[in-house]
Amino acid sequence: MGELLSHRFVSRRGFMKRSMGAAAAAGLAAWSARAAGAKSGTPNPFAYDVDRLKKTDPKWLHYRQIGQFKVPREEARRLTIGPAGRLYVSAGNYVCVLDAQGGRVTEIALSASARCAAVARDGTVYVSLRDHVELFDDKGQRRGTWESPGRRTWITGLAVGESDVFAADSGNRVVLRYDRSGKLAGRIGEKNKDRNVPGFILPSPFLDVELHQDGLLRVNNPGRHQVEAYTPEGDLELVWGKATMSIEGFCGCCNPIALALLPDGRIVTCEKGLPRVKVYSVKGEFESVVAGVETFAENAKVCDPSDCTTGGLDAAVDAAGRVYVLDLVANDIRVMTRKAGAG
Amino acid sequence: MNPKPQPNQPISRRNFLRDGTRIAAMTGIGALLGVAATRSSTAKTSVWQIDPAKCVRCGQCATACVLKQSAVKCVHSYAICGYCNLCTGYFEPEPNALTTAAENQLCPTAAIKRTFIEDPYYEYTIDETKCIGCAKCVEGCNRFGNGSLYLQVRHDRCVNCNECSIARVCAGDAFRRVPVDEPYLLKLTH
Numbered sequence: 001m002g003e004l005l006s007h008r009f010v011s012r013r014g015f016m017k018r019s020m021g022a023a024a025a026a027g028l029a030a031w032s033a034r035a036a037g038a039k040s041g042t043p044n045p046f047a048y049d050v051d052r053l054k055k056t057d058p059k060w061l062h063y064r065q066i067g068q069f070k071v072p073r074e075e076a077r078r079l080t081i082g083p084a085g086r087l088y089v090s091a092g093n094y095v096c097v098l099d100a101q102g103g104r105v106t107e108i109a110l111s112a113s114a115r116c117a118a119v120a121r122d123g124t125v126y127v128s129l130r131d132h133v134e135l136f137d138d139k140g141q142r143r144g145t146w147e148s149p150g151r152r153t154w155i156t157g158l159a160v161g162e163s164d165v166f167a168a169d170s171g172n173r174v175v176l177r178y179d180r181s182g183k184l185a186g187r188i189g190e191k192n193k194d195r196n197v198p199g200f201i202l203p204s205p206f207l208d209v210e211l212h213q214d215g216l217l218r219v220n221n222p223g224r225h226q227v228e229a230y231t232p233e234g235d236l237e238l239v240w241g242k243a244t245m246s247i248e249g250f251c252g253c254c255n256p257i258a259l260a261l262l263p264d265g266r267i268v269t270c271e272k273g274l275p276r277v278k279v280y281s282v283k284g285e286f287e288s289v290v291a292g293v294e295t296f297a298e299n300a301k302v303c304d305p306s307d308c309t310t311g312g313l314d315a316a317v318d319a320a321g322r323v324y325v326l327d328l329v330a331n332d333i334r335v336m337t338r339k340a341g342a343g
Numbered sequence: 344m345n346p347k348p349q350p351n352q353p354i355s356r357r358n359f360l361r362d363g364t365r366i367a368a369m370t371g372i373g374a375l376l377g378v379a380a381t382r383s384s385t386a387k388t389s390v391w392q393i394d395p396a397k398c399v400r401c402g403q404c405a406t407a408c409v410l411k412q413s414a415v416k417c418v419h420s421y422a423i424c425g426y427c428n429l430c431t432g433y434f435e436p437e438p439n440a441l442t443t444a445a446e447n448q449l450c451p452t453a454a455i456k457r458t459f460i461e462d463p464y465y466e467y468t469i470d471e472t473k474c475i476g477c478a479k480c481v482e483g484c485n486r487f488g489n490g491s492l493y494l495q496v497r498h499d500r501c502v503n504c505n506e507c508s509i510a511r512v513c514a515g516d517a518f519r520r521v522p523v524d525e526p527y528l529l530k531l532t533h
Binding site: 011012015044045046047048049050053198201203223224225243244245246251252253254273274 | 353354359363400401402405406425427428429431436437438441449451462463477478479482483486487488489
């Protein structure tokens with residue numbers, strides 16, 4: 001009888017204990033089910049699949065990497081090569097001068113961020129500080145400051161000839177022609193129906209200019225996915241480039257973002273979004289890939305719509321035809337050389 | 344002269360049930376009042392919305408909404424748009440040609456209209472009656488473009504469920520309550 005009574009009565013404490021245990025178990029089960037539902041889920045039936053574009057067909061890869069080194073300063077933006085084969089990297093408030101193996105030779109300290117640089121044959125270094133150009137001698141001493149050409153000026157590319165300096169102004173969508181003393185001598189590439197110049201389209205500030213050995217300027221027009229050739233007087237002579245995600249063309253909102261010239265006159269292009277470096281003939285025929293998306297995995301992830309100036313690549317070529325590729329995300333430089341027997 | 348302490352008596356089943364019923368009734372009434380108060384204030388003061396900065400374009404908005412066609416739609420910030428010829432929100436990753444042919448379009452329901460403006464600019468307009476909120480175009484635009492396409496809960500359709508079924512499975516935790524007098528989280532700049 002006593003045994004029977006002990007089963008019939010439940011103490012309040014016991015009741016509460018069991019209830020709380022059951023409630024906790026139920027809560028935990030519900031939470032796990034929800035978490036599992038949210039995380040495991042089914043594969044996205046609407047996935048935007050570009051994985052196949054991230055792999056480069058080996059038949060196009062005509063270059064191999066022979067070196068890699070870090071830029072000694074953060075926020076590297078542009079790279080150029082001087083007459084003595086030294087690398088000039090615009091990084092943060094400095095232009096770092098490196099030897100071909102990445103060893104620091106010297107650096108030029110600036111009052112603001114360096115956007116790009118170009119080096120004349122006499123060693124004079126021209127540096128863009130966004131809205132104006134400053135000049136330095138080969139020892140890094142400031143030798144001059146040019147007046148800003150306008151309020152919206154954003155100089156993202158520089159090229160130096162024997163008597164001219166060309167400044168690619170992304171802010172005003174124009175290439176400015178200066179003489180070596182800093183006097184403005186002309187404006188190139190502005191929309192002009194009479195001269196059949198379509199004008200630059202720049203969804204993001206990546207206008208670049210190079211002075212080719214044929215005497216024409218090469219300027220990227222990223223919004224049109226093209227490269228254009230202009231005379232120093234501003235006549236449009238040649239246009240090439242195709243808007244496509246395929247390897248032979250340029251994709252996204254705005255590519256190519258930077259140019260470099262090989263010793264034989266062929267043109268190296270750099271892209272963001274799908275970061276890749278490619279080589280085209282002077283006429284614009286696609287020839288080969290220096291480095292594909294798989295080489296710049298972190299760079300491929302970073303092109304962020306909240307800031308389309310992040311990510312991207314730049315390139316410079318030395319006298320031997322080696323391509324130095326600056327990765328703006330990894331803040332490093334890869335040295336690429338042509339494979340023996342390639343192409 | 345304190346009374347002699349009595350040993351604890353076992354609680355009878357009747358007393359236990361009576362006390363239990365009272366407590367349960369009181370708890371139930373309290374809970375009902377609480378829910379009523381919360382629901383009335385929530386319905387009046389806040390609605391569900393997607394934070395575009397957190398959205399990871401997982402595709403759940405198209406499939407998890409309680410409505411047959413989701414209350415989530417793609418919207419377009421024209422101030423951000425580059426009016427690109429090769430719009431990666433409009434075209435398949437490798438289109439045959441940059442034309443409006445169906446096989447070149449990314450949108451599974453052809454809900455984006457492409458209109459020529461002037462060389463080389465095109466305008467892209469969302470037909471919300473066709474949009475299912477799958478975010479495929481949003482991913483394309485964000486991956487390679489300016490990010491002008493993004494998702495928002497449209498309040499002319501949303502029934503404002505107490506617990507939003509999309510929010511429960513949102514991979515980016517992008518759903519949140521926003522004040523009813525500011526029901527959209529708009530992208531105005533990059």
